[in-house]
Each structure stands twice: as structure tokens, then as C-alpha cells.
Amino acid sequence: MSLSLKKLAGQTAIYGLSSIVGRFLNYLLVPLYTYKITAASGGYGVVTNIYAYTAFLLVLLTFGMETTFFYFANREEVDARKAFSTASGAVGVVSLVFWILCLVFLHPIAFFMGYETHPEYIAIMATVVSLDAFQAVLFASLRQQNKAIKFVTLKLSFIFCNIGLNLFIFLLAPVLYAKGWPVMNWYNPDYQVGYIFIVNLICTAGVTFGFLPEIRNMKFGIDGQLLKKMLKYTWPLLLFGLIGILNQVADKICYKFIVPGQEGEVQLGIYGACVKISMIIAIFTQAFRYAYEPFVFGGQRDKNSPEMQAVVMKYFVMTTLLAFLLVMMYLDIFKYLISSTYWEGLKVVPIVMMAEIFMGVYFNLSFWYKLNGQTWWGAIFSAIGCAALLSINFIFVPKFGYTACAWGGFAGYGICMLLSYIVGQVKSPIPYPMRSILGYFALAVALWLLSVYLHPASQIWMYVLNTALLLVYVAVMLYDERALVKQILKKIR
Numbered sequence: 400m401s402l403s404l405k406k407l408a409g410q411t412a413i414y415g416l417s418s419i420v421g422r423f424l425n426y427l428l429v430p431l432y433t434y435k436i437t438a439a440s441g442g443y444g445v446v447t448n449i450y451a452y453t454a455f456l457l458v459l460l461t462f463g464m465e466t467t468f469f470y471f472a473n474r475e476e477v478d479a480r481k482a483f484s485t486a487s488g489a490v491g492v493v494s495l496v497f498w499i500l501c502l503v504f505l506h507p508i509a510f511f512m513g514y515e516t517h518p519e520y521i522a523i524m525a526t527v528v529s530l531d532a533f534q535a536v537l538f539a540s541l542r543q544q545n546k547a548i549k550f551v552t553l554k555l556s557f558i559f560c561n562i563g564l565n566l567f568i569f570l571l572a573p574v575l576y577a578k579g580w581p582v583m584n585w586y587n588p589d590y591q592v593g594y595i596f597i598v599n600l601i602c603t604a605g606v607t608f609g610f611l612p613e614i615r616n617m618k619f620g621i622d623g624q625l626l627k628k629m630l631k632y633t634w635p636l637l638l639f640g641l642i643g644i645l646n647q648v649a650d651k652i653c654y655k656f657i658v659p660g661q662e663g664e665v666q667l668g669i670y671g672a673c674v675k676i677s678m679i680i681a682i683f684t685q686a687f688r689y690a691y692e693p694f695v696f697g698g699q700r701d702k703n704s705p706e707m708q709a710v711v712m713k714y715f716v717m718t719t720l721l722a723f724l725l726v727m728m729y730l731d732i733f734k735y736l737i738s739s740t741y742w743e744g745l746k747v748v749p750i751v752m753m754a755e756i757f758m759g760v761y762f763n764l765s766f767w768y769k770l771n772g773q774t775w776w777g778a779i780f781s782a783i784g785c786a787a788l789l790s791i792n793f794i795f796v797p798k799f800g801y802t803a804c805a806w807g808g809f810a811g812y813g814i815c816m817l818l819s820y821i822v823g824q825v826k827s828p829i830p831y832p833m834r835s836i837l838g839y840f841a842l843a844v845a846l847w848l849l850s851v852y853l854h855p856a857s858q859i860w861m862y863v864l865n866t867a868l869l870l871v872y873v874a875v876m877l878y879d880e881r882a883l884v885k886q887i888l889k890k891i892r
Contacts, residue, residue, distance in 0.1 A: 428565055429675045429736050435569050435591065438672075438740040441664030442592045444655075447671030448664070449520060449596070451651035452512070453528045458644040460494050460532035463636025465539040466769065467629050472543050479543070481622050485629060487536040487613075488621040494529040501525035513655055523596040530603045537610045553609045560602040568594045635774035642781035646758070646811045649785065650792050650804035657796045670801035672737045673744035673751075676730075679722050680755035684762065704770075705829045712763045712829075716836050717876055719756045720843040724872055726752060727847050728865035731858070747805035749847070754805070757812035764819040767827035776822065784815035835879070846872055 436442040468486040472479040501508065502522060509518035541550040569591065576583040654667045726733055727749055734745055761780075768776040788811030795803035823829065846868045855861045 427562060429672065430738070431565060431569055432595070433672050433738040433741055436668075438665060438669050438738070441661050441668055443672055443741075444664030444666070444668035445514075445520075445592050446595055447651050447667050448655055449512075449514075449524055451648035453524050453531075454648050455641070455644050455652065456497075456528045457531055457535070458640040459637075460497055460528065461490055461535045461640075462493070463633040463640050463774075464490050464536055464629070466636055467633040468536055468539050469543060470632060470769075470772075471625070471629060477625065481625060482629075483536070483540050483543075484620060485622045485625050487533070487540070489626060489629070490536050491533050492621075494532045498525055498529040513659075517593065520593065520596055523593075523600050527596070527600050527603050530607055534603075534606060534610065537613050540613060549609075553606050556609065557602045557606045560605060561598060564598040564601065565595070568598060632772065632774065635776075635778045638775075638778035638782075642778065642785045643815075645785045646781065646788055646808065646815070649789055650796075650801075650807055653789070653792055654796070654801070654804065657793065658800075666801050669741050669744040670747065670804060672741040673747050676726065676733050676736055676745075676748050677751040677755060679726055680719050680752055680759065684719070684755065684759040705827075708763070708766060709829050709831045712760070713832050713836055715759060715763055716756075716839055719759055720839050721872060721876070723749075723752050723756065724843055724846060724869055728850060728869050729862070731861075744801065747802055750802075750805040750809050754808040754812050757809070757816045761812060761816040761819055764816065764823055767823040767829065771827060773826075776819075776826075780815045780818045780822075783818060784811040784813075787811050787814050839875075842872060842875060 432443055432446065436446075464486045468482055471477045471482040471486075502525070505518050505522055506515070509515050509521045512521065514520050538550060538553075541547075541553075572583065572586050573588055576586045576588065651667060651671065654670075655663045657663070658666060730745065730748060734742055765777055768774055788807040791803055791807035791810055795806070820831075850865050850868055853864060855864060
């Protein structure tokens, strides 16, 4: 394994600590929410819907400045400190204006979103997303400076704070309230959804204080000339990002309009809970992205970059398909992450997981236009994919419910992935080992379908069969990479 790949693997492991371990710990909140908030109440549907809005707004408020910051900070003619100050200052101003407008027009916005009885939900999450947007460039600066330890510390601080307060709200607070403790007079057992948002606000605000040293370093202010160059580079990224995030959350935003009322919230809650089981792919992709993006931009003048990207793509596909099989072979265990009242939605898990893999491949394929400054290609691909996703949702959701949402994501990301590959091979060819990559896809899907088709009546024999099938995939991986395995074993000895 080359030194560059070793560095990438090391960075992925470090950033993965905050992403993989953090997301795993946050999985504790999924059973907590779904076991405490029943599917029939629709409460988890509210949580799913509002967090979909915040994900979209976060992309809007950061307007691609994370990637733009990396691009300019690694250019010889640009002072990295000035690039940081300009990017963070611009995002900070936009976020502040957004927050003020949300508070001024709070009630009309709440009415439009269907939360006129709880406008405070909107006020709280508007504050959260504004702070998150400002923090995004600050976190990007830590990645650019290879300050992985501080990055991980702040991320895990948020996670542990969030988990701790949620455990208190849902487990301890009801007991203390029932015992009549005077200090619990503020607690309302019927306000569980609202407390989820309040806890998020407390934890997000706490992380902001951890960035005080970086905020003090924003002494250069916003450089007008540099900002113009940044905006020219970033506007296609903004469009690309908005359409990209719509591919992830459009179904959850639109669902309440397609299926209005309590029924829509119930179905959305079931769909949102089952999607959480699929997030193991998203966890890995996020950790990979944190390490890979600065790695590629930092080595964009490396002549071996195309070959490196080809090798990394293969390893990414191999690993994510292994995660797909792991979840699908043991879905009868993973399903206990959510309450049984949500299990009717488990049929969407394989579809959503494969869509997440397509998204990760699409991210890997995106560097040819990012490195060449032709980011508008990403906007075109994502727009076409998003159009497919929205069309499938509006046409098929009324008849097939949330299953159509899952297929919409599958089709949207699949189209983006294919278009990016086809055009990229013409504009900036990269020698991807397509035979090997497609072979892994075919093997993983075949093993999963074999598991579904055979499916022994005995649960014990089912686990034996699925474990054997999983080991077949691992054996193929090890044989395919036998040279690398031998090299690793020699070092261990």
C-alpha cells in the first residue's frame, strides 16, 4: 500500500471516530425515540420532517463554502488564513440574516410548514441550523490544517451532550416528574418532540464556544476580491449541493404535502425510522468524505492522482457493499434498533442502502469537475437526478406510499452516478477498474437474493446460511487483494 493510501486510511480512521462511533452512539437515540414515541402518534414523523428541512437549509446557508475554502486554501497565490476568514465571514453574515428573517416571519413560516400550533419548533431549529452553518467552515478549517484531534473532540462533545440530555429527558425526567420533585415543574410529558429540538440547540450552542480560538483568527475579515472569486467558483456548488440534498430529503419534505394530516406524519415516521437502519453506509461515506476531500485537493498537482482515485473507488465499493450485506444478512437483529410498531417499513432498507452506495460512488466521481473548476456539471447531473426523484415521489407515493420514496432515491442517485461517470470519462478519463467494481456489485446482490430466496424456516439455520454467504463475499475480497493481504501479514509478523 502506498504512503498516500496509508495516509488516507489513517485520516479516514481518525475522522471516522467522530463519524462512525458518533453515529453509532446516536443510534441509541433511534430506539429511544421509536420506543418512547409510538408510530401511531406521528411524533417521529414531525422529527423526520423538520430535520429534513434543516438539512436542506444547512446546504443553502453554507452555499458550498466548505469545498470552495479547500480549493482556494490550497492555491499558491492565496493566503489560506485569508481564505478561511473570507469564507467563514460570508457564511456567518448569511446565517445571521437568515436567522433574523425566520424570527420576524416565524408564524407565517410555521403555518406553511404545518406547525402553526408549535412555531417554537421552527424558531429553535432556525437557530440550530444558523449555528451549524457557521460551524461548517470552522470544521473545514480544522480538516484543512489536519487538526483531526480537535475536530473529533468537538464532534464527540456534541454527540455525548446530545445523548446524555436525551437520556435524561426521556428516561430520568419522567420518573422525577412522577415523583413530584419541585425542580421538575418545567417538565411536560406531552412535549417530547419539542424537547428533542431544545436539546439539539443546547448542544450546538455549546460546540460554538469550542471554536473561540478560530473565531479570534478571523482578523482578516472578508476580502472583497477574494470573495468574488469564491462566489464564482461556489455558485455551481450551491446549486449542486441544493439539488444533491434534495435527493436525500425531498421525499421527507414533500411527504406531508402529498399525504397530508396525521396519516402523512405516521407514514413518514415509519419511513424515517427504517431509513435510520440504512445509515451505516452514510456513516462510512461521511467519514470517508472528511478524509478524502482535503486529501484530493491537497494532491491535485500529483500526476498519479487519477490512478489513486481509481484504486480508492474500488476499495470504497468493496467496503460499502460489505456493509450492505452485513445489514441485510442480519436485518432480523438490526430491526430491534427501532420499535416493532415501525417494522412494517423494513422493506425499504435494501433499496435505501443501495441508493446510499450510489450516492457515495457519485461523490467519488465528482472530483473530475471539482478539480477542473467545472462545478456546474455537478449541478446539471444533480438536477436531472432530483427531477427523477421528485417525479417518482409525486406520481407513485399516493398509490405506493413511502416505498416509492425509497425507489425515488435509488433512481435519482443512480442517474447522477451514471451521468457523472459517462461525461467524466470523456472530459477527464480516470482508469476505474470497472470489471472488478461491477463484479462486486453483482456478487453482493446475488448473495443477498440467494439469502432471500433460500431463507430457512429455522432462525438459527438462517443465521448460519447468511453468515456463510457473507464469508463468501469476504473470501472473494481477500483473494482479489491477496497481494495486499500478504503485505499486511508480513508487517504483522
